[in-house]
Amino acid sequence: MDQRRIKRDAVADMGLDPYGGRYAHVVSTQDVRSTGASLDLAPGDKSDASVRVAGRIMLLRVMGKLAFFRLHDGEGHIQIGLSRADLGDDQWLLVKKLLLGDIIGVEGIIGKTRTDELTVWARQVTVLSKALRAPPEKWHGLSDVDLRYRRRYVDLFANPQVRDVFRLRSSMIHAVRQYLVGECYVEVETPVLQPMYGGAAARPFTTHHNTLDMDLFLRISPELYLKRLLVGGMDRVFEISRNFRNEGISTKHNPEFTMVELYEAYADYHVMMERVEGMVAAAFAASTKTALPMQVARLEDELRRLQEEKGEAAAQEFAEEHHLEAYREARDAIKQGRLMGVYNGVALDFTPPWPRLKYADLLQTHAGVSITDRAAVHAKAKALGIDPANKADAVIINDLFEATVERHLIQPTFVYDYPAAICPLTRRDPNDALIALRFEAFAATMELGNAYSELNDPDIQRENLLHKITGEGDETMAVMDEDFVMALEYGMPPAGGLGVGIDRLVMLLTDSPSIRDVILFPLQRPQASGGS
RNA sequence: GAGGAUGUAGCUCAGUAGGUAGAGCAACGGCCUUUUAAGCCGUGGGUCCUGGGUUCGAGUCCCAGCAUCCUCACCA
Numbered sequence: 001m002d003q004r005r006i007k008r009d010a011v012a013d014m015g016l017d018p019y020g021g022r023y024a025h026v027v028s029t030q031d032v033r034s035t036g037a038s039l040d041l042a043p044g045d046k047s048d049a050s051v052r053v054a055g056r057i058m059l060l061r062v063m064g065k066l067a068f069f070r071l072h073d074g075e076g077h078i079q080i081g082l083s084r085a086d087l088g089d090d091q092w093l094l095v096k097k098l099l100l101g102d103i104i105g106v107e108g109i110i111g112k113t114r115t116d117e118l119t120v121w122a123r124q125v126t127v128l129s130k131a132l133r134a135p136p137e138k139w140h141g142l143s144d145v146d147l148r149y150r151r152r153y154v155d156l157f158a159n160p161q162v163r164d165v166f167r168l169r170s171s172m173i174h175a176v177r178q179y180l181v182g183e184c185y186v187e188v189e190t191p192v193l194q195p196m197y198g199g200a201a202a203r204p205f206t207t208h209h210n211t212l213d214m215d216l217f218l219r220i221s222p223e224l225y226l227k228r229l230l231v232g233g234m235d236r237v238f239e240i241s242r243n244f245r246n247e248g249i250s251t252k253h254n255p256e257f258t259m260v261e262l263y264e265a266y267a268d269y270h271v272m273m274e275r276v277e278g279m280v281a282a283a284f285a286a287s288t289k290t291a292l293p294m295q296v297a298r299l300e301d302e303l304r305r306l307q308e309e310k311g312e313a314a315a316q317e318f319a320e321e322h323h324l325e326a327y328r329e330a331r332d333a334i335k336q337g338r339l340m341g342v343y344n345g346v347a348l349d350f351t352p353p354w355p356r357l358k359y360a361d362l363l364q365t366h367a368g369v370s371i372t373d374r375a376a377v378h379a380k381a382k383a384l385g386i387d388p389a390n391k392a393d394a395v396i397i398n399d400l401f402e403a404t405v406e407r408h409l410i411q412p413t414f415v416y417d418y419p420a421a422i423c424p425l426t427r428r429d430p431n432d433a434l435i436a437l438r439f440e441a442f443a444a445t446m447e448l449g450n451a452y453s454e455l456n457d458p459d460i461q462r463e464n465l466l467h468k469i470t471g472e473g474d475e476t477m478a479v480m481d482e483d484f485v486m487a488l489e490y491g492m493p494p495a496g497g498l499g500v501g502i503d504r505l506v507m508l509l510t511d512s513p514s515i516r517d518v519i520l521f522p523l524q525r526p527q528a529s530g531g532s
Numbered sequence: 533g534a535g536g537a538u539g540u541a542g543c544u545c546a547g548u549a550g551g552u553a554g555a556g557c558a559a560c561g562g563c564c565u566u567u568u569a570a571g572c573c574g575u576g577g578g579u580c581c582u583g584g585g586u587u588c589g590a591g592u593c594c595c596a597g598c599a600u601c602c603u604c605a606c607c608a
Contacts, residue, residue, distance in 0.1 A: 003559055003560060003576095004559080006560095044566085059568085059569085061567050061568080061570055062564090063563090063564050063565070063566085063567070063570075063571085064563075064564040064565060065564080065565055066564085066565035066566070066567085067565090067567090068566075068567050068568080068570090070568090079567090079568085081566080081567090083565065083566095084565080085565080099558090099559080100558065100559090101558095113566050113567075113568090114566050114567095115566065115567075115568070117566090117567085117568070119566090133542070134542050134543075134558055134559070135542090135543085135558085136542080136543045136544080136557095136558090137542090137543040137544055137556085137557045137558065137569095138543090138557065138558080138569065139543095139544075139556085139557065139569050140543070140544045140545085140557085141543085141544085142543070142544090143543090143544070144539095144543085144544085144600090145600065145601060146539090146599070146600045146601080147543090147600095149600090150600095158543095200608080201607085201608065202607070202608090203607085245607075247606065247607045248533090248605080248606050248607055250606090250607085251601095251602085252607095253606095253607065398608080402608085418608090422608080423608095440608070447608060450608065514601095524599085524600080525598090525599065525600090526599095
């Protein structure tokens with residue numbers, strides 16, 4: 001590190017600011033590539049097209065009086081050629097003070113090397129930020145998972161695929177927002193700090209407001225506030241909402257996560273199924289539809305290279321490791337206009353309409369019991385090691401469902417009509433009080449979304465919130481919220497409501513195995529000894 | 533919360549049987565005007581996760597702890 005400080009100070013001694021300043025008229029490395037392509041250069045040619053680029057030096061080769069850098073910016077990278085003869089002695093002295101990881105600006109002309117690599121031949125080099133820490137090794141990059149999350153900024157500039165994931169995440173959220181706005185929804189923001197939590201079954205985080213001397217909860221869901229807006233006459237609302245649940249961490253759970261939650265007056269849960277399909281289609285069009293074919297093209301390039309250099313066996317291994325077969329299937333399906341992605345080696349077809357399957361029918365198929373046959377349900381649960389003691393029947397049924405059915409829900413599927421007792425905020429089937437008009441959307445065995453025909457009868461709502469269902473954790477119980485019930489007493493239109501997990505949607509559409517791969521800064525314990 | 537795995541140089545990793553701590557990349561010095569993980573010669577760089585213990589001697593064996601990952605549990 002000291003060596004780097006010495007070079008930084010040497011730059012300052014040359015009268016230059018090692019931390020730069022404004023550097024105007026920069027074009028991206030991608031722009032340089034498209035300009036370069038249009039110039040139609042032969043190997044060894046130099047054009048007279050002058051450009052300014054800026055970025056981080058990620059590869060550096062100096063040989064005597066000639067040097068090549070690879071400069072990375074937000075969109076890609078480009079090779080910089082630096083020759084002492086072109087730059088002059090002062091600039092060359094500066095070049096020798098540059099290290100991997102430094103951020104520089106380069107003004108130069110577009111050309112090609114003898115080996116046909118597009119290159120910006122530098123005329124003027126400007127230091128924009130000297131790095132005091134070296135970037136990770138150029139070949140393996142940063143692969144230590146712990147470090148990748150703790151120093152996500154390094155992960156992002158060292159591993160371009162990581163940046164791609166978060167770029168796609170941004171595009172997907174934008175597309176979801178556009179879809180909903182196009183359906184006349186209004187985007188709203190409701191409290192994160194809530195005096196009372198509700199809208200989901202989860203343990204909350206607690207906090208405290210000093211001046212009011214009042215305990216508050218971080219929201220586990222925006223549901224009860226969004227429904228108040230329905231009462232207020234905002235007929236179609238949505239919120240892209242960060243929720244906080246004080247529970248276990250896993251590859252599918254982060255304590256804070258993002259959901260899009262929406263409510264539509266005069267609709268029901270069938271309409272919400274269409275909304276799921278619509279949002280996923282929009283997100284797909286903004287990401288996988290173009291990203292996946294490009295990914296396949298890259299994989300096939302790599303495959304050909306391996307075949308030539310290392311033989312068929314190595315190529316075969318590579319193809320299997322990267323699930324190339326599923327990717328090709330998805331690429332071909334996309335060409336046919338289908339919404340197909342790949343997750344964990346399996347091609348998933350998101351093309352609407354998704355299959356709609358009844359909860360009770362799935363239980364019959366996979367657990368082999370009828371949902372109405374209490375004895376059979378209990379027997380099956382016991383056989384699977386689920387202890388039915390102190391649990392309401394609906395909870396046992398749900399445990400059974402999770403143990404037997406969920407792992408079969410690979411292709412995108414709507415499961416609908418849940419046991420009413422585990423759905424305190426859901427309207428009952430008018431023909432069967434034990435059934436709640438609710439569905440969950442599944443894909444790759446993950447719960448992607450959850451929706452209801454919303455309960456708007458205030459008296460039933462009050463009763464549901466007061467009624468304790470046994471078998472679920474005490475703290476995750478629905479909490480009585482009198483203000484919310486009072487809102488319903490003013491009259492809430494019948495409505496469909498829906499929540500879709502954005503993080504999981506991004507996982508599915510980017511083939512990311514862990515939720516931490518799609519959250520920029522997932523929660524980690526602080527490390528005892530920090531830094532260098 | 534339970535089980536398993538991992539923790540060694542800035543990064544990626546070796547470390548044999550318990551006997552002075554290693555490689556590649558990065559960095560420093562030298563040579564080098566077309567490199568593609570550039571090359572060659574040389575140099576510097578370590579709290580072997582932490583704390584105990586066994587031993588003449590511990591990166592290595594034992595105990596405890598910490599962090600991360602995976603599986604399970606919890607969690608719609």
